[in-house]
Amino acid sequence: MPDSGGLSIEVDGLRLRYGTTEVLHGVSFQVRRGEVLALLGPNGAGKTSTIEILEGFRMRSAGRVDVLGVDPALGTEHWRARMGIVLQSWRDHPKWRVRELLAFQGSLYAPYSTPVIRRPWDVDDLLAAVGLAEQADRPIKVLSGGQRRRLDVAIGLVGRPELVFLDEPTTGLDPKARRDFHALVRRIRDEFEATVLITTHDLDEAEKLADRIIILAEGGIVADGTPSQLTRQIAGHDEVSWVHGGARQVRHVADSTAFARGLFARDGNSIRELEIRRATLEDAYLALVRNAEQAAAHPAEVAPEPDGASR
Known part of the structure; x- marks a missing residue:
């Protein structure tokens, strides 16, 4: 269950303009620690812009944003190391094997270990957690779509993040791989104790996974609540x-x-x-x-x- 004792994300009055076009106008919401939040909305609603601002990759026009206690516009490398990002599409690494790539990615987080959080995760433990132990020594290029998506998640988790962004996580997956991925997201929350923010067009996916759903339309929030509350x-x-x-x-x-x-x-x-x-x-x-x-x-x-x- 979400930890009501703290917040991972606070957004107040967020605005974004491109010239005279206002993409986001007065967006405000909070995400509790340990919560799974799904961000829904049609194309052009402002989902991607919101996520990129939270990740520190896009500058806002106005408003206050706090992610893990830091303004993303001022985020340092140490702050970025506390987050895991799983993009919608992946970049293939044909010369790497699964364990080798994950070990290399993990080594990048080692300088950001703290007395409280040891980074990175043990590679073999992480591969077992995401269901890739049997593929550990296989070339990445021979993985199935579902296995490749699991590797994407493992890369996103290898730094032991406190906050995970999942962008359209099941695009292109078959029904079994989608079901397996849903189980994996629940483990991220329950066993890895991470806050999860998902963007998706799949309403069924959001209903199954999210503790809470925010719906964006025309650059603003039109609903915020649990799936049952919204219904x-x-x-x-x-x-x-x-x-x-x-x-x-x-x-x-x-x-x-x-x-x-x-x-x-x-x-x-x-x-x-x-x-x-x-x-x-x-x-x-x-x-x-x-x-x-x-x-x-x-x-x-x-x-x-x-x-x-x-x-």
Whole structure:
């Protein structure tokens, strides 16, 4: 469970402009230590810009940002050594074997060891943790896509990071490799005790992995909460449909279970073909993005979200 005693990331009033175009406007959020946060949003929403600012690779236009107690714009090499970054695409190293490359990457972190955190991780222990022990002496060029992605994660973890950034981590993976990777992310949080920030377009992935989800659209945060909170607060009511007297009936209700019980208590044996479609995270996401896009195009025509829908 996340450690409520401290924060890994604090962002307040973050803004980013390219000329006259404002990419991010007033973004504010926090990430607790040990938390898995998923950052969702359509292309152009500002996800990549936000992550690059947090990593110290892009300068912000305004606002306050604190990552592991440091302003990323002033981050030193020692500060960077406390983070692990797993990019969406990888660079092949055809002449290296798995253990050799990981050992070399780990050696770069050795100067940044502290009395509290010993860097790097033991290579063989790390290979076992990510499921690559049997591939340790194989050339990288012969690894499968799933194995290559595990190696990417091992490289990101070899410095024993306190904070891990995963950018579209399962792009191109088959279903089994994707499932295995999800299990690996849980281990990063639970066994490696790291904070994890994931960017993804996969709503199912976010729902399975994240303690909390932030949805960005049109350069701002339109929702922030657990997957279940977003589904309940934003997606709205469940859809209940049934046949009664030969006609199909449809209702949208807050509590589909209670509604169905009342329906059967009232009409009992005459109810046929009862179906319940519960609100999903996808419903919430699509509604939020659509509302944000409409608000940007026609600000006077879009009603505000209900209280508690976003913050």
